[in-house]
Amino acid sequence: MDLIHQLPDRLLFAIPKKGRLHEHCVSLLKGADINFHRYNRLDIALVKNLPIALVFLPAPDIAKFVGDGNVDLGITGQDMVEECQVTDKVDQIMELGFGCCKLQVQVPIKSGINHVEELVGKTIVTSFDVLAAKYFAELDQEYLTDEEKADGKKTKIEYVSGSVEAACALGLADGIIDLVETGETMKVAGLKAISTVLETQAILIRNKNPTNPSLVSKITSRIKGVIAAKKYVLLNYNISRDDLKEATKITPGRQAPTISPLENSNWVEVQSMVGKDDAAEVMDKLEEIGAKDIMLLKIDNCRV
Ligand SMILES: Nc1ncnc2c1ncn2[C@@H]1O[C@H](COP(=O)(O)OP(=O)(O)OP(=O)(O)O)[C@@H](O)[C@H]1O
Ligand SMILES: O=P(O)(O)OC[C@H]1O[C@H](OP(=O)(O)OP(=O)(O)O)[C@H](O)[C@@H]1O
Ligand SMILES: [Mg+2]
Structure with missing residues (x-):
């Protein structure tokens, strides 16, 4: 293996080499037909069907x-792009809809602190x-x-690499700044968010001057x-x-629905893309008319 x-x-x-974003990324690559085999414990994998090497790194x-241009393309959190101060050096191509959370200022519920300005100093x-x-x-x-x-005088900012939520209980902090998704960690640690x-x-980013722009465009689409x-x-x-006009109002499609006549009848077959979140409601309405x-058919991949 060279x-x-x-x-x-x-x-x-x-x-991302592990954690929450990793599995989502692997399924995204699979959906995009980017096929690779990662050998156990190896942080580089060659893509079999495209001239790409995947590198598995911390977010x-x-x-x-x-x-810095060491890597052309990557998936990480928007928070990381901000924290690493690379907003001017990367193109944020698209939001990916997973790894959603908020970076929040949190204080012990018992502290009586309710406003962020009370933490100043x-x-x-x-x-x-x-x-x-x-x-x-x-x-x-x-x-x-x-x-x-x-x-x-300044507000003192202390860095820890993980388990941030323990800092107040350990007497190390008056407040913390940490990610909140479900709020479960914050609740268990006796904390509340105040701002x-x-x-x-998660976001797909690319260097402003990638080595192979056309391949970057292909992966992006x-x-x-x-x-x-x-x-x-x-x-x-x-x-x-007779009900087609009404039906196409319910399912207008992205451009227009596809309508095909059924043989020997006054009926037609309609095919239309519908937002996943609206699908049940739309089906109810269609049934009513x-x-x-x-x-309802699942779409594995599309270009829209
Ligand atoms: N609780 C969370 N919910 C949603 N997204 C999160 C959460 N924690 C972290 N993220 C996102 O994942 C990115 C990577 O976080 P991190 O490096 O801590 O990995 P992780 O997935 O939390 O795994 P671990 O902490 O176990 O190593 C963060 O920058 C953030 O964008
Ligand atoms: O609101 P929740 O759904 O509870 O998620 C928030 C928690 O998730 C992250 O920690 P993680 O589990 O990554 O552990 P870490 O502190 O070791 O990074 C984050 O730092 C919070 O502690
Ligand atoms: Mg984490």
Whole structure:
């Protein structure tokens, strides 16, 4: 296995090596027909059917490496792009709809603190020290007195690499800045959120000057297709021509529904893309106006 020597001609595409984003990314690649085999414990995998090498990296490194141009393309969190300060160096191609959470300022419920300005001058523990420092620098500017500023007083930002939620209970912090998805971790740790620094989700990013722009475009449109396919389903049903006008109002399609005549009858078959979240409601309405044989079909991939 001489992977390293096979890399120079390949586009490098970085994928989170573990954690929440990893499985989503693997299924996205599969949907985009990017086929690879990853050997156990190896963080590089050659794509079998395209000149691409996948590199499996921690999410923060992906933002940095794509920004610095070591890697052409990557999937990471929007929070990481901000935290690594590479917003000017990468193109944020598209939001991917997973890894959705909020970066929030949290305090112990028992602290009696309700507003973020009450933390000014105190100690904040976080894994997002760059974003935390920016956030509190503005608050310091607004809420510290001139005397305090002259004395060099600042909100203290301490970095920890994980288990941020334990910091207040351990007496290390007055508040924390951490990600919140379900709120379960925050609740169990006896914390509450008092403000949101940013909302984030997974994102596809590319370096501003990728090595092979046409391959980047090809991968991008394939991934766009997989993401779009997740948002839509295909509805297929039969309806009398008398009710067709009403039916096409219910299922106008993205451009227009496809209508095919049924042989020897006054009925037609209609096919139309429908938003996944609206599908049940749309089926109810079609049934109400007399549509028959209503079928909902999953879309594996599409270009819309
Ligand atoms: N609880 C969460 N819910 C949704 N997305 C999250 C959550 N935690 C982290 N993320 C997203 O995943 C990215 C990577 O986070 P991280 O490196 O902590 O990996 P992880 O998936 O949390 O795995 P682990 O912490 O177990 O290594 C974050 O920058 C954020 O965009
Ligand atoms: O709102 P919730 O659904 O509970 O998710 C939020 C938790 O998830 C992340 O931690 P993770 O599990 O990644 O552990 P870590 O602190 O080791 O990164 C984050 O840092 C929070 O602690
Ligand atoms: Mg984590």
